[in-house]
Amino acid sequence: MSSDAAWQELHFTARKDQVEALEEWLFERGALSVTLEDQADQPLLEPGPGETPLWDAVRVVALFGGEQDLTPTLNAVPVDLATGVPSASEPVADREWTRVWEDQFHPLQMGERLWICPSWTPPPDPDAVNIMLDPGLAFGTGTHPTTAMCLRALDGGIDPGMRVVDYGCGSGILGIAAARLGAIAVLAVDNDPQAITATRDNAARNQVPDTCLSTVLTGDVVIDAWAESAEWVVANILAGPLVSLAPQLTALMAPGGRLLLAGLLADQANEVIEAYAPTVGLKVVDQQDDWVLLAGTRY
Ligand SMILES: C[S@@+](CC[C@H](N)C(=O)[O-])C[C@H]1O[C@@H](n2cnc3c(N)ncnc32)[C@H](O)[C@@H]1O
Incomplete structure (x- = not known):
């Protein structure tokens, strides 16, 4: 299925130990970027015995070009690379996609001296204590x-x-x-x-x-x-x-x-x-x- 939008996304949930292989597989299938977010933005309670621990659940968002037919990719997701079924592809308009990234990963000031900055953005205050991080790493982006x-x-x-x-x-x-x-x-x-x-x-x-x-x-x-x-x-x-x-x-x-x-x-x-x-x-x-x-x- 291809889309009229400039981009389209697939959403997965994976365990931490599955993420690297899933990422690699998505790039092989033509993903333009793969973003990892922890699933912990909801204040989940302590996991019970045998449940996936809070910080181990990773939301994986793969961005593809709007013209790509993603049906074969969706049908071919290896069962051992994700937990549950991936979402159907979601169209993402060009401007919207840019906004989503900017909304999520803009530089953040933490107190007086400290800034956490995405690695691709020039720090807003070059004289501050700037920590450069790649938001692809989800466990601790600030x-x-x-x-x-x-x-x-x-x-x-x-x-x-x-x-x-x-x-x-x-x-x-x-x-x-x-x-x-x-x-x-x-x-x-x-x-x-x-x-x-x-x-x-x-x-x-x-x-x-x-x-x-x-x-x-x-x-x-x-x-x-x-x-x-x-x-x-x-x-x-x-x-x-x-x-x-x-x-x-x-x-x-x-x-x-x-x-x-x-x-x-x-x-x-x-x-x-x-x-x-x-x-x-x-x-x-x-x-x-x-x-x-x-x-x-x-x-
Ligand atoms: C919520 S993350 C915190 C990451 C980072 N310090 C931050 O503040 O964003 C929790 C980290 O604690 C680690 N962790 C969980 N239980 C632990 C334990 N018993 N001993 C040491 N590390 C543990 C996890 O592997 C994970 O990297």
Whole structure:
């Protein structure tokens, strides 16, 4: 089926581990661009056992020329590359397509000093702390409320020379922002090897050297070497993991250090606050949509 519009899109839902192969397959079928967005813009509750975790569901949007007949492509989608059935093709007018991209991925100011800019856009304020990111990487582009709240808090709190842990680093956006705001040493931790690769790539793109930002998988001995030394620990994960991780995260904090937790909904705040109460007095310090940001200082 071809369309009179200048462009047409196909929409898929895929798991994180399917995305790379799906992207490759779509380009082979003639896609002009493939955009990844997390499916988490809706404040979904904690996934149940066996369900796809919130951050693992990726919305994949493939853009094709308006003249291409997409029926053969729709009929040939390999079953192991997406979850569920892709949407029928949707025509996208030329102007509308441009607007969609501009709406979603324009430079975003986070607090006073920090801007998150799509890699193809000149930063609006060249003298600001500009983090250049490719929105193709969905887990941490700054557009999600939880990431945005963390970035604003880092902007207001990171001073030169600080040591910072970004636990659940995803794209590395928070750790990179901390480094660019003056942190002298940043430890970026994730349990997903793809996040480690993305963080390294994004750090290099933003001129953050390995000597400043180290990336490690959970369980790495380097994490133990950071015990009681971080002036800031930031973790944007879901409420359940944040509760379980309380001993590990607080063990990293220097006395008087700050803890920033995001990824939880307003009605999950008390459960998380209680889990940290023995070592850190957490309070809700920000809210965007239904998401809240907790911050506190280690006793
Ligand atoms: C919501 S993303 C946050 C990405 C980025 N820090 C941001 O703020 O946009 C959560 C990240 O935490 C990671 N993660 C989830 N559970 C974890 C755990 N138990 N230990 C370490 N990382 C975890 C995921 O792989 C994912 O990269």
